[in-house]
Every structure is written in structure tokens, then in C-alpha cells.
Amino acid sequence: MIEWKAFEFNPFSENTYIVWDNDTREAWIIDPGCYDSSERKIVFDFLRNNSLDLKYILNTHCHLDHIFGNRYIKENFQNCILIIPERELGLYESGKSQAEMFGLEMACPPEPDRFFLDDEVLNLGGAKFRIISTPGHSEDGKSFYSESAGICFTGDALFHESIGRTDLPGGNLNVLISTIKDKLFVLPDKTVILAGHGQRSFIGHEKLNNPFLRL
Numbered sequence: 529m530i531e532w533k534a535f536e537f538n539p540f541s542e543n544t545y546i547v548w549d550n551d552t553r554e555a556w557i558i559d560p561g562c563y564d565s566s567e568r569k570i571v572f573d574f575l576r577n578n579s580l581d582l583k584y585i586l587n588t589h590c591h592l593d594h595i596f597g598n599r600y601i602k603e604n605f606q607n608c609i610l611i612i613p614e615r616e617l618g619l620y621e622s623g624k625s626q627a628e629m630f631g632l633e634m635a636c637p638p639e640p641d642r643f644f645l646d647d648e649v650l651n652l653g654g655a656k657f658r659i660i661s662t663p664g665h666s667e668d669g670k671s672f673y674s675e676s677a678g679i680c681f682t683g684d685a686l687f688h689e690s691i692g693r694t695d696l697p698g699g700n701l702n703v704l705i706s707t708i709k710d711k712l713f714v715l716p717d718k719t720v721i722l723a724g725h726g727q728r729s730f731i732g733h734e735k736l737n738n739p740f741l742r743l
Contacts, residue, residue: 529549529550531547531548532545532547532679535571537567537597542559543724543725544562544597545559545681549655552653553578555580556585557571560600560601561594562596563596582608585608585609585610588669588672588683588685589669589670591666592623598638612644613667619666619667620640621636658675661711662686664692664700664701664704664705665693665699665704669692678718682722685712686721686734687724688734689734690739691705709741712731719731
């Protein structure tokens with residue numbers, strides 16, 4: 529059985545997710561945005577107190593609010609594998625300078641272990657998660673969907689009754705809208721949307737109520 533926990537971190541109120549298989553205790557951390565020592569401790573304690581074996585760090589995209597905690601997690605859970613979108617490597621490597629633009633401190637992010645593969649499927653215990661290409665908010669954004677768990681981590685592509693901003697480098701409004709309609713709105717209506725900011729939603733709810741995307 530797949531379980532997950534959301535944490536709201538950093539000055540941008542970003543959602544960091546820990547998701548795990550309750551039988552095997554295998555876990556992933558998606559978009560570790562833990563910024564300061566207190567937020568890092570929350571993540572560390574949660575993983576340790578729940579006896580979770582961290583297998584992957586997964587970044588849906590590489591804006592700084594989603595990668596603040598990559599170095600800390602990688603250094604403290606050394607066996608985990610860090611995967612990022614390939615076409616956002618330059619954006620990822622500029623994390624420190626991105627932070628400085630906002631008057632924030634950030635160490636250079638660690639080198640990724642590898643990039644997502646086209647149409648990749650990752651296993652978490654007995655569940656399969658399909659990696660879906662969802663660009664538009666960023667150049668090479670990804671979403672992670674499990675049919676059996678009924679959840680989709682959408683990063684900053686799709687929010688509760690909203691969509692990601694497209695005025696940042698790599699953003700494109702037309703691409704984002706097409707991506708959501710062609711890649712996400714084909715998922716079952718009951719699929720839970722776990723986004724990079726804000727509250728959870730459902731695919732069916734967004735089809736009917738999202739003012740940017742009403743079908």
C-alpha cells in the first residue's frame with residue numbers, strides 16, 4: 529500500500545512529498561524544498577522515525593524552491609539516487625545564483641546521478657509510477673502517476689483550480705495548456721493531484737472547475 533506525506537517548506541510555500549510503500553518501507557522524496565535546519569530536521573526525523581529506506585530523490589523540475597534540500601538529502605542518505613529532468617540541467621546547476629536573486633542562501637546543488645528516461649516507469653514497492661513529460665511551466669517538467677495508487681504528483685504544472693506560471697525561463701503557456709489537456713486530463717477523474725504548491729485536488733474537479741482549462 530502506498531502512503532504519502534506532504535510538508536510545506538521554504539519561503540515559497542513549496543510542497544515536499546515523502547511517498548512510501550507501507551510493506552517494503554521503500555521511500556522517495558519528491559521535490560525536497562527543505563530550506564533551513566529546522567525543515568531539514570523535519571524530513572530527517574520523519575524518515576528515521578518511520579523506518580523508511582530512501583531510494584530516490586526525484587525533482588519534477590529544477591526551480592530553486594524544489595531543489596533547496598537536494599544537497600542535504602543526498603549527503604545524509606547517501607545510497608539514494610537523484611534523478612532530474614535532463615533538459616533542465618543548466619537551470620539546476622544555476623540554483624545558487626537563482627537563490628541569490630531572491631536574497632537567499634543556497635549551496636551548489638549536488639550532481640544528479642542520472643536523468644529521467646523517456647516513458648520511464650519507476651517501481652515503489654508493488655506500485656508502478658509512470659514518468660509523464662509535462663513541460664510548460666518549465667522546459668522539461670515531469671509528473672509522476674501511479675494508476676494503482678490513484679495519485680499523480682504534478683509539480684508546478686497543475687494546481688487546485690490553477691496552473692503553473694509561465695513567465696519564467698522555459699515557460700510557455702500554450703505548451704502548458706496542451707500538456708495538461710493531453711497528458712493529465714486523460715487520467716481517471718478520481719486521480720488525486722498532489723501539486724508543488726497548495727492543496728490537493730482531483731483530475732475530475734479540475735476538468736470542471738479550473739478556469740484556465742474548462743473543457
